[in-house]
Amino acid sequence: MELIVKALDAKKGKDISVLKTEEVTILADYFIICTANSSTHIKTLTDEASKAMADKGEPPIRTEGYRNGGWVLLDFGAIVVHLFLNEMRNFYDLERLWSDAAKTDISYLTTE
Numbered sequence: 001m002e003l004i005v006k007a008l009d010a011k012k013g014k015d016i017s018v019l020k021t022e023e024v025t026i027l028a029d030y031f032i033i034c035t036a037n038s039s040t041h042i043k044t045l046t047d048e049a050s051k052a053m054a055d056k057g058e059p060p061i062r063t064e065g066y067r068n069g070g071w072v073l074l075d076f077g078a079i080v081v082h083l084f085l086n087e088m089r090n091f092y093d094l095e096r097l098w099s100d101a102a103k104t105d106i107s108y109l110t111t112e
Contacts, residue, residue, distance in 0.1 A: 001030050001079055007052040008034045009110045013045050019101040028080040035089050039069025042083045046072045049081055
């Protein structure tokens, strides 16, 4: 999880949020949610997170939405990464949807 957060932060991902979801769903242990400035920025963030994990021997199991550009989902098994344009993030509001999940402090990992 830390490796992905650092990769997103290094490429200027905004409002990075980590939800510990293992207590509320079997889908993943963590959801990482991040906002991008543009569809090009989403692709950059996707590529950086994928590369960081692939270099560790854990490439994404599945990537969805890469060509659409408004919301990309990276599935690493225990970690699911959601990369959004701002308006899409506000519309889907995953933090509210998964409000029963504990928010993880990542302030020590980011430059924001």
